[in-house]
Amino acid sequence: MSDYPREECGVVGISTNVDASRLAFFALYAIQHRGQESAGLASYNDKIQIKTGMGLISQALQESDIENLQGSFSIGHTRYSTTGSTKIENAQPISCMVENTEIALSHNGNVINAKQIKDELKEWGCEFKTSSDSEVILQLLANAPGKEWKEKINYMMSRLQGAYSLTVLTDSGVIGIRDPLGVRPLCLGKIDNGYILASESCAIDHIGGEYIREIEAGEAVFITENEYKTIYKKETKKIAACVFENIYFARPDSILNDQLVYLTRKKMGAQLAIEHPVDADLVIGVPDSATAAAVGYSEESGITFTEGLMKNRYVGRTFILPDQRMRDIGVRIKLNPLKEIIYGKSIIVVDDSIVRGTTTPFVVDLLRKAGAKKIHLRICSPPIKWPCHFGVDFATKNELLAANKSIEDIQNFVKADSLGYLSIEGLMESVPKPKNKYCDACFTGKYPIPVQLEMNKFALEN
Ligand code: SF4
Known part of the structure; x- marks a missing residue:
């Protein structure tokens, strides 16, 4: 899911x-x-x-x-x-x-x-x-x-x-x-x-x-x-330290490059507010990894931060979801909107990334059904266009949503009222210095060492 x-x-x-x-x-x-x-x-x-x-x-x-x-x-x-x-x-x-x-x-x-x-x-x-x-x-x-x-x-x-x-x-x-x-x-x-x-x-x-x-x-x-x-x-x-550790993988209470990850994510959120401002009533984050960035967006924009989605932390990660109805339930099991908080409001929803685009439309739909008037999606990473060869199982290039669609197409696909991604410059501005010490290949395609683009996860199987 x-x-x-x-x-x-x-x-x-x-x-x-x-x-x-x-x-x-x-x-x-x-x-x-x-x-x-x-x-x-x-x-x-x-x-x-x-x-x-x-x-x-x-x-x-x-x-x-x-x-x-x-x-x-x-x-x-x-x-x-x-x-x-x-x-x-x-x-x-x-x-x-x-x-x-x-x-x-x-x-x-x-x-x-x-x-x-x-x-x-x-x-x-x-x-x-x-x-x-x-x-x-x-x-x-x-x-x-x-x-x-x-x-x-x-x-x-x-x-x-x-x-x-x-x-x-x-x-x-x-x-x-x-x-x-x-x-x-x-x-x-x-x-x-x-x-x-x-x-x-x-x-x-x-x-x-x-x-x-x-x-x-x-x-x-x-x-x-x-x-x-x-x-x-x-x-x-x-x-070439993985910049994605700062965006998503590492826990917010860990230190990377001498800076608390929570603070790095707040900076990303603030930068996102500078790059993609919009009028709205509330800012919410998709829990848990985007919460710090949502706080940063709120502080920079002056728009109130609130919790708008509750996450069920006891649901395992792997589901077999054979059809649309089950996939919908899969998202609902994990995330539950706070209807009374978001009903009739224009909301800015901060998330950390969109990979294949299989979850985001459901999150938008969930908020829409809970009564959100407008949904402005803000992503605190640049569009992911290239696969990772260094220990992250994203997807093949064909499966990556941003590799195959424009930002406008993605906005239409996820049915958000507006969509903004953090720029690569804004990301590098937010992570601890020095800037030239990161791998950012999944956004730029510039791998730190030559790679074979179609990697096979099972290449070593007998
Ligand atoms: S391509 Fe580089 S930045 Fe992206 S996830 Fe892999 S190691 Fe991290």
């Missing part, structure tokens, strides 16, 4: 004196929004133990699993598949042997030359159990030449192309690795008697830790109970 971009995955890693997996378990809950297809934990206590399951964290992991995952080092993962099918074999963390010891890995991102590297690794004698690009990274790291981690990581980074933020569980601590483009986020925090690595800083907050900094593009940081240290840093000429 959802027309919103699918988050990619979330990773955590903990080194502490005791009970690392329990902390990793709680930290995972903070990044549940980054993936809901499967979840898992791994811990090290003389040997690596892994527990994975399908669905939300609460479905995949039970209290008894945490009891069995003893040890001082742990990593965790929440998955939405961007490469490979939704099946338990592709759940993470995954492990393999490195000489006489074992390592486990959690991955967020998408490696675009995984097929080629997998073929090479097979020639080296590697065997694969999954159809994900994450296992290709794991095997490449495990079998890379060199005795020390820095040599292996150097080789791995010289071979992989694409996005990978990793937590790697070893017998002596956890390594956090961010690809040389720095596409997906990864940050470091201090906790009692140890350190944490996580996709987003809200995971650090949730377990009472203190945010230290982001892992830099091309950096590998080793954490133990007592210290963190950079064990590798690749000199990077080009950084």
